[in-house]
Structures are given as C-alpha cells and as structure tokens.
Amino acid sequence: MIRRTLATVPDTGLDDVRFGLILPCVEDEECRVQIGFAVPVSGAWATPANQVTIAQRAEALGYRSVWTLQRLLNPAGSPDLPYRNVADPLITLAYLAARTERVRLGVAVVNMPFVAPPVLAKQAATLDLLSGGRLDLGLGLGWMPEEFAAVGVPMERRGARGEEYLTVLRAPWTGEVAEHHGEFYDLPAVRMEPGPVQRPGPPILLGGAADAALRRAGRLAAGWVSSSRADLAALGRSVAVVREAAAEAGRDPDALRIVCRGPVRVRAAGLPDRAPLTGSVEEIRGDFARLAGQGVTELFLDLNFDPEVTGPDADPARSMERALAALEAFAPRG
Template sequence: MRPPRRRAVRARGANAARYGAFVEVGFAAPVSGSWATPEHMIHVARRAERLGYRSLWTFQRLLYPAEGGYGEMYRSVQDPVVTLSFLAAHTERIRLGTAVLNLPFVSPVLLAKQLSTLDIVSGGRLDVGLGLGWSDDEFAATGADKRERGKRAVEFVRVLRTLWTEEVVEHAGGFYRVPRTRMEPKPVQRPHPPVLLGGGVPEALRRVGRVADGWISGSQADLTSIGDAVATVKTAAAEAGRDPDALRFVCRGAVRVRPAGAADRKPLTGSLDEIRADVAELAGRGITELFLDLNFDPEIGSPDADPAASLRRADEVLEAFAPGA
C-alpha cells in the first residue's frame, strides 16, 4: 500500500523561518448533523484522497442534553471508530484519525483491540487522538470518574502501548489491571499507531510533551495564541528528555465560510482567501498539521441543515484548499 502524499500549504512571513515552512492539510469526515450520511462520508473521503489531502478525522460525542446547550454540532454525532472503519474500506492512502476519543469512558484493553483491528483493516493508516472528556452527562452515563483524569490518561497511554508492543502483557497500576495475557493481532504500524493527546490547559499541554506523540487542539482553541501552546508542549518534551521536533502539532480547523471583511472576524472564519491566509499563519505558529472541519459550522453540522447545501460547501472547500493547489 502506498503512503499518503505529503503535500502542504506554505507558510508566509517571519514566523515561517522560526517554525518551519509548511503545514500538512487534512479534512474532517461528515459526522455531525444532517449531512453525516454514508453516501456523503464516502464522497468526501474519496474526493479528499483524490485531491491529495493527508488525513480524514472524526470526533466523539455520546450524549446531548435534553434541554440543549452544547451547540448544534453536538446534537447528532456518528461514532468515530465505526465511521473510520467504514471509510477504510472506501479509501486506499489517506490517513484516518480520531480527534478525540475520550479515554475515561472505555477500558484501554477494549480500545486497544478495536484500534488494532482498525489499523489492520486500513493497512496501517490510523492516528489515535485521545482526550479526557468534559461532559458531566457522559461521565455519569458511562460510570466514569472525573477525578485524577490526568494521571489516568498517563496510565491509559502506557497500557495501550504495552498491549500493542509486548508479546506477553502484565500491568497493575492505580487505575487499570491487566493479568498476564496476550493480545493479538498487533497493529500494522510499528511500534504502534501514533498516540496524540488533546487538552488546552497548561498541565494538559505539559502532559502531551512528556508522554504523547503529539497534540491535537480543540474546536474552541484560541488560534491567535496557539503558538504558546505549542511552545509549552515542546518545553515539557525537552525537560523530559524527548525530542520536541519529533512531535506532531495538529490543529482542528473549525472552518466557517462567510462573506469577506467582517470587522470582528475570527481565524478560519470568512472568505476562502481570508481562511487560506489563516492556514498559512498557523503553519508559522508551529502547527505541523491542520484539518479543515465543517462539522463545527452550525450551518452544516446541525440536524436541521440542508444536507445537499452542506455537501456543496464541502466540495467548494475541498477544491479551494487541495494540497498543492
């Protein structure tokens, strides 16, 4: 199986010399709202692969409050692992990522088996993004504990890697216990699929630098100061004796295409030209990868949105930001 093409959007300005010259570009699969149909998933995935995008991404939401309040993009969300397994059968090269799976809701043994299988059926194309979760409803419904989530995350990642790399597994920790057993088959990727962590507070960022293969920003991240988050991760990695330059920095680009020239415009909201300039700026702030995510646009990611109009917008954005275009 051929590796994905690594085309990129070029950075501009003084920051490019400091952080590097390019950012790899991915795209989010339709997983939220009325446009998240099997037909649309296949259409977007295949077109993204054909246009040279590096990756496809999904996100997780289990429940939505009966009284609302989370935002339209969370009302109706497809399962991320099932969606990527489905799309693995309809693509050949493009990488498949979760951004993110909330680790407190499942056991590391169950997730290790599911993701190992996904890596196998996709031919070694999986990127594993994990988060700590934030919805009180989901914690209550899954029986998860919000206490000591940071420590739990560190142990969770350690158990995942052990299950994926060691022939005989045995673990006894503060949160998880695995008796002396074997887990087969192992993932295709060696030593294992990349494990990325989310989070935005300083301690979460430092945890990324100490234990993960990279960082994934959230949909609410302040993109004007994202370089500070990158710097925090890199400093923690160096202090832990790790190579900061080996880490990946993935930005969820919550894109909203709108008329140009808004006085209070936020990054990645506006005309295609304005958004294109924003992408180049993010490369200059240390971001190595960015995926364009239309699911977080309320005009697209809502169950009440027009699915045909959403797909037309996706085609427009896919064409406009095609790597190398």
C-alpha cells in the first residue's frame, strides 16, 4: 500500500494548529481518487494574477487538474454571493493554458443552452489545441430563469435540448463533413478546422442531480460531475444511477469518470455534525477515502464556496494565504 509522507507546509502566517497542517503518515486510500483544485473564480480574490499563482502551484505540486465554473449573469440585487465576480470560464482556462504545461484544465460547467453548439465546439477545439489536449469539458443545462431569459432560450425541455446539443457539438470535431437537422438545432453541411487534439474530442462530463440527468451522463458522456450543492455523504446513490445507465447502454461503467466538486471549508477539528470536506485538514483528508468508497474517481477541492474566502468581507490577500496553505496540505503525494 502506498503511504503518504509528512506534509511540508510553507510559512504562510496561518495558525498551523487551527488548520491541522501537519499530517501523520497514513494509509493512502484516498490515492484512489485523483485530486484537482479550483482556481479563484468568485469574489474579490478572483484576479488573473491569483488564478495563475494557484494554477502554477497546483501543477508544481502534482495536482491532476485545475477548474473553473460558469456564471453568465446574476439577477440585480441577488444575494447569491458564491457567484459574484465570475469571469468567463473558457477564456480563463485559455489564459491558464498559456501559463501551465501539464495540469489538466476543467470547467464545471458550461450551460449548453447559453451558447450555440457550433460556437462551443469551436471554442473547445481551440482551447484543446492551445493547451496540447488538456481540456475537460463539463456541461450542464442551467437553472437560473434570468439567464435563460437573457439568452432568449426557453427553460422547458432542457433535457431533450441537451441530448440533441451533444450530437451537434461533437459532429464538427470529427474533421469530416457534419450535418444535422433536428428539433432544436439545424446544422447545414459544414466542416470545422482545426479540430481538437484529443480524439474523438475533449472528454465531456455532464452535470445534473435529477435521475434523468444522471442517466444521461451514464449513456452519453465520459462521466458525471457533481454540483456544489450535492450531498457529499450520499453521492453513492447518484453514482449508482450513472453506472446503471451506462451498463444498460452497453457501456463499461468502470470506464466512467465520476468527478466530485468538493466545496472545502478548512476549520477547527471536532466540529459538531461536521459536513464532509469541512473541518481540519486531517478530517478532510479522511473524507477523500469515503468519497472514493462511494465511487468517486476524481475530486477537485474548491474554496470558492467558502464565505471566509469569497464573502464580501473577505480579505483577498488572506484568502490567497488560505488557498496556498490548502494547496500544500492537500497535495497528492502518492
């Protein structure tokens, strides 16, 4: 069994006891889960310089991936603080692609109804080309009425629209003539160049929590990505639905990627009724193995949903200190 060595933590000015940064050598069951890290994408700390710092440090520490998210618009006066100051996720990843070399670049998620499939096909292929084949493309259906109204797309029948969307999105990536005439999209005979590096295209990970969305991921995608609102103690049930749908479609369930967005809140140890990925570093590390036991294959740690990091009163410099300390403490060392 691979064992984990002691974490080496730089002097960040943080309270090492509070953050539990010195770890014992433990059985590394969580190495069954590949670890990624979300760059700053929400709040005052979400600056280009901070994004590059986190992405480059994550790459140096051996993280598999770095991640962004999409928030197109917020309703005026919205109290939805986790989605303030969010830049475009694909342009952000293109910027990070130029400043990194190996780490994979993920978005969780781009909402399909908000952009025409040929446009996203072109953007994704270009980003995959520029990054040397490092894009992981998470896709969703959207949920905020104001965003649907702003882009002029109805919310009704999002699932059916999404299934057809995937067909039209993938068609130009083949390099052959693509043509599609369907209920929602009409694509004349066209060819798109250049194509993506990854073949048959960037891996598509579908989001969603309803059974229909989970089954769609099992039938049609490279895997499933959970949302920030998912109950991390009960992911196993969703994973089972995804895997069952894959098997029924004649696909190998074991080949699916099950990606968990992990909203991390590093706090004192021993909190009553502690939620998964909240608490000391050692407690959170223990949650990695529990997520793996539910079928999670990849986990990316996301501080963008911690109000102490992204809230309106959070100090951006302090937020970066916390993020850099977390990067060191959770770094994969298998």
